Amino acid sequence: MTKSRETTDNFNAGRGPRQDRELVQHDYTHPAAGWGAALSVGNVLIKNRRPVAGTTGMLRMNQEGKGFDCPGCAWPDDRHGLKLDLCENGVKHTTWEMTPKRVDAAFFAKHTVAELSSWTDYELEEVGRLTEPMVYDEASDKYVPISWDDAFRLVGDELRGLDSPHQASFYTSGRLSNEATFLYQWWVREYGTNNLPDCSNMCHEASGRALEAALGTGKGLCDLPDWDHADLFLIMGVNAASNAPRMLTSLGEASKRGAQIIHINPMIEAASRDTIVPHDFLDMALFRATKIGDMDVQVRIGGDMAVLRSIAKVAFERAETDPTVIDRDFVEQHTEGFEAYREAVARTSWDQLVRGSGVSEEQLRDLADRYLRAERAIISWCLGVTQHENSVDAIREIVNVLLLRGHIGKLGAGPSPVRGHSNVQGNRTCGIDNRPEEAWLARFDSVAGIVSPREHGLDTVDTIKGLLDGTVKVFVALGGNFVLAVPDTEVAFRALRNAELTVQVSTKLNRSHLVHGRKALILPCFGRTEQDHGVNGNQSVTAEDAMSYINLSQGKRKPASPHLRSEVGILAGMASATLPDSKTPWAWFAEDYDRIRDVMADALEGFEDFNLRARERLGFRIAQPARERVFRTKTGKAEFHAAPLGDIELPAGQFMLATQRSHDQWNTTIYSNDDRYRGVKNSRTILFMNPQDMAELGLEEFARIDIESFSRDARTRRVTDYQAVSYKIPRGNVIGYMPELNVLCGLEEQSSQSDQPLMKHVAVRVTKSAPVAG
Ligand SMILES: Nc1nc2c(c(=O)[nH]1)N[C@H]1C(S)=C(S)[C@@H](COP(=O)(O)OP(=O)(O)OC[C@H]3O[C@@H](n4cnc5c(=O)[nH]c(N)nc54)[C@H](O)[C@@H]3O)O[C@H]1N2
Numbered sequence: 132m133t134k135s136r137e138t139t140d141n142f143n144a145g146r147g148p149r150q151d152r153e154l155v156q157h158d159y160t161h162p163a164a165g166w167g168a169a170l171s172v173g174n175v176l177i178k179n180r181r182p183v184a185g186t187t188g189m190l191r192m193n194q195e196g197k198g199f200d201c202p203g204c205a206w207p208d209d210r211h212g213l214k215l216d217l218c219e220n221g222v223k224h225t226t227w228e229m230t231p232k233r234v235d236a237a238f239f240a241k242h243t244v245a246e247l248s249s250w251t252d253y254e255l256e257e258v259g260r261l262t263e264p265m266v267y268d269e270a271s272d273k274y275v276p277i278s279w280d281d282a283f284r285l286v287g288d289e290l291r292g293l294d295s296p297h298q299a300s301f302y303t304s305g306r307l308s309n310e311a312t313f314l315y316q317w318w319v320r321e322y323g324t325n326n327l328p329d330c331s332n333m334c335h336e337a338s339g340r341a342l343e344a345a346l347g348t349g350k351g352l353c354d355l356p357d358w359d360h361a362d363l364f365l366i367m368g369v370n371a372a373s374n375a376p377r378m379l380t381s382l383g384e385a386s387k388r389g390a391q392i393i394h395i396n397p398m399i400e401a402a403s404r405d406t407i408v409p410h411d412f413l414d415m416a417l418f419r420a421t422k423i424g425d426m427d428v429q430v431r432i433g434g435d436m437a438v439l440r441s442i443a444k445v446a447f448e449r450a451e452t453d454p455t456v457i458d459r460d461f462v463e464q465h466t467e468g469f470e471a472y473r474e475a476v477a478r479t480s481w482d483q484l485v486r487g488s489g490v491s492e493e494q495l496r497d498l499a500d501r502y503l504r505a506e507r508a509i510i511s512w513c514l515g516v517t518q519h520e521n522s523v524d525a526i527r528e529i530v531n532v533l534l535l536r537g538h539i540g541k542l543g544a545g546p547s548p549v550r551g552h553s554n555v556q557g558n559r560t561c562g563i564d565n566r567p568e569e570a571w572l573a574r575f576d577s578v579a580g581i582v583s584p585r586e587h588g589l590d591t592v593d594t595i596k597g598l599l600d601g602t603v604k605v606f607v608a609l610g611g612n613f614v615l616a617v618p619d620t621e622v623a624f625r626a627l628r629n630a631e632l633t634v635q636v637s638t639k640l641n642r643s644h645l646v647h648g649r650k651a652l653i654l655p656c657f658g659r660t661e662q663d664h665g666v667n668g669n670q671s672v673t674a675e676d677a678m679s680y681i682n683l684s685q686g687k688r689k690p691a692s693p694h695l696r697s698e699v700g701i702l703a704g705m706a707s708a709t710l711p712d713s714k715t716p717w718a719w720f721a722e723d724y725d726r727i728r729d730v731m732a733d734a735l736e737g738f739e740d741f742n743l744r745a746r747e748r749l750g751f752r753i754a755q756p757a758r759e760r761v762f763r764t765k766t767g768k769a770e771f772h773a774a775p776l777g778d779i780e781l782p783a784g785q786f787m788l789a790t791q792r793s794h795d796q797w798n799t800t801i802y803s804n805d806d807r808y809r810g811v812k813n814s815r816t817i818l819f820m821n822p823q824d825m826a827e828l829g830l831e832e833f834a835r836i837d838i839e840s841f842s843r844d845a846r847t848r849r850v851t852d853y854q855a856v857s858y859k860i861p862r863g864n865v866i867g868y869m870p871e872l873n874v875l876c877g878l879e880e881q882s883s884q885s886d887q888p889l890m891k892h893v894a895v896r897v898t899k900s901a902p903v904a905g
């Protein structure tokens with residue numbers, strides 16, 4: 132069976148709808164959000180046949196704890212609670228879940244897995260919501276129905292049959308609620324392993340490690356009032372108009388009050404032009420756009436540390452004559468390592484800074500000048516900064532320049548990473564961590580009455596390696612689309628097919644259900660928008676956003692099928708079946724999440740009176756000592772970091788590739804082949820290139836190209852028949868889409884600082900495709 136399936140694997144095609152029209156590209160000049168977005172929302176609602184229900188569903192989202200938390204991104208809700216704060220991509224994301232289409236037993240009876248494997252990823256998700264638990268039947272190569280009890284028994288039997296609990300790995304995609312997360316890690320640790328990989332391993336691991344070392348907290352320090360008071364923003368490596376659209380609201384308001392907004396990005400993204408703030412009805416009615424970019428710094432891919440260090444370079448130069456440039460009092464009272472840092476900066480020449488950043492000295496000085504004049508500065512970043520070899524150093528450099536100006540622990544200033552999935556931050560807080568800290572485990576154990584394992588567990592890349600070499604036999608995924616999200620797609624396919632058992636808890640059909648182990652389960656769960664009845668009525672869960680606010684979320688819609696279960700319920704079922712002698716009251720927890728929250732209140736710092744505070748009108752914010760300038764670092768101070776500038780030069784003829792999202796996708800879920808703000812229509816198998824680089828290679832616009840990557844394992848990975856699109860990006864850099872280009876990301880290409888796969892740091896060669904024969 133597997134044989135025929137492998138022949139249908141296609142690692143070269145786009146993962147959106149089948150491409151039936153020619154690629155088009157033109158400049159997009161309209162404001163971000165605004166009517167373009169409103170029209171696009173309308174189209175999505177119509178496509179999902181949800182014009183009316185879709186709208187009422189939206190009106191219940193993000194509204195003062197009375198609805199569900201938008202799963203679209205981790206940006207906090209409007210704290211004033213007065214406005215209708217929704218965005219195009221949140222609407223798209225939510226309607227995708229609310230589709231009336233269903234994937235039931237009859238559907239699976241009609242299609243073998245081999246046949247489904249030939250469908251596009253778009254077609255798989257398009258068929259609608261999963262409705263009942265299914266198990267893989269090898270004889271017919273089909274998924275067939277299984278009862279919940281039998282499914283749980285299968286999981287329990289397999290896990291108990293392993294020689295060691297470390298032979299199983301338990302993935303989380305960052306939308307799992309805090310309550311489910313807490314129970315998940317409890318089950319896994321009581322079972323006996325810290326094999327808890329998550330999407331954070333591919334996302335903000337670098338941010339967590341850098342901030343923890345520098346400030347004694349793995350999270351950003353800013354809240355929305357800070358965003359309301361800053362007079363300067365450095366927005367680094369984020370495509371905010373597509374991936375954190377509600378940031379545009381904050382930027383629009385900041386711009387109106389005169390704050391400066393500087394975008395540091397190899398691409399000039401839509402968010403650096405102007406926006407019509409989507410919830411500002413008057414602006415919408417009048418087509419009134421607000422400028423949200425004062426300066427674009429087109430850094431070369433991987434060059435952020437050089438940009439930041441140039442700020443420090445200018446600061447130290449000026450400090451010789453101007454004592455106010457560096458906040459001496461702050462540095463003396465609250466920091467450690469200033470002298471060593473000063474020396475490291477002195478050792479870095481302008482020549483290195485210019486080469487390392489790809490930006491002229493003049494522009495770097497202009498940037499520094501603006502930064503050093505600001506009284507309150509926020510530095511915000513996302514994947515453009517985190518997915519490189521030297522990302523931990525780059526993020527420590529963010530903290531370095533904030534420390535120089537005392538921009539920590541004061542209103543309107545600080546580090547503010549943009550997190551990805553709506554609860555990826557809460558997952559960590561509530562225990563999803565393959566490298567847990569002793570203090571966290573000790574407190575948890577004392578409350579839970581178990582002894583958690585202490586040895587570190589596997590992250591996402593380790594899990595793939597373990598599956599490949601057979602040391603991992605069972606793979607469980609709470610959400611996500613692991614096989615497409617991870618690097619090295621072909622290798623990942625082989626890894627998952629090597630498993631004894633794969634278990635996917637999901638809402639929609641995706642590739643990870645088709646690339647499965649010898650035994651395989653699909654366990655369908657409620658979505659965020661759906662009711663979840665316990666013994667005391669419709670239950671709520673909580674999520675933590677990118678600014679550490681905890682919000683209650685309650686679904687109102689009727690579940691997509693009567694056979695669905697909640698994620699908590701599914702976890703409780705799997706846990707009971709795995710641990711028959713457990714003293715943990717799994718089923719009792721699932722009956723009423725208040726009971727889980729009562730335990731969390733004791734086990735987790737900052738969750739005191741959890742049930743009470745979660746029910747406050749706008750939830751609560753988890754306290755962070757660093758905001759009060761109390762730093763839980765080794766020295767008790769905020770720590771400067773004196774790293775040398777990393778080398779990002781490639782041999783001649785190679786390009787640095789960054790893989791990223793289009794406007795019309797949510798990670799591995801692709802809504803269309805268009806990328807509106809970059810003016811692209813009808814294709815995802817494209818590569819943005821600098822026009823001069825294209826000319827040098829003799830490539831015309833839309834020329835057919837092959838892209839080949841280099842990896843330390845010396846294996847060649849290649850995609851063919853892509854198209855080159857000229858775009859204003861730095862020379863030597865190329866940009867294309869994930870998850871298609873994950874094929875090129877070698878499994879060995881991991882940051883030595885963060886262990887993150889180098890998804891924006893791929894060395895490639897570009898060549899003209901051979902002409903098609905005939
Ligand atoms: N609609 C929508 N929203 C989403 C998601 C989605 O897929 N769709 N995904 C969610 C998730 S999980 C996450 S983690 C976030 C991701 O949000 P983003 O970080 O915006 O994701 P990417 O699309 O990878 O875009 C990376 C950005 O960094 C820039 N960049 C690339 N290399 C560099 C570099 O070396 N330096 C700098 N300074 N910039 C660089 C790119 O031009 C691009 O603007 O969004 C979340 N929100």
Ligand SMILES: Nc1nc2c(c(=O)[nH]1)N[C@H]1C(S)=C(S)[C@@H](COP(=O)(O)OP(=O)(O)OC[C@H]3O[C@@H](n4cnc5c(=O)[nH]c(N)nc54)[C@H](O)[C@@H]3O)O[C@H]1N2
Nearest residue numbers: 304330334610611612616637638639641790798799869890
């Ligand atoms: N090359 C490259 N690769 C990347 C990245 C990159 O920038 N470049 N980014 C990385 C990042 S930042 C991330 S976060 C990962 C994303 O990795 P994942 O989180 O694993 O992937 P998603 O595409 O977000 O998962 C989508 C699936 O989640 C399921 N789902 C949706 N809603 C729910 C729900 O409520 N409950 C459950 N149980 N399931 C649900 C659906 O079945 C859907 O098919 O990808 C990473 N991969």
Ligand SMILES: [Mo]
Nearest residue numbers: 330334551552
């Ligand atoms: Mo992410």
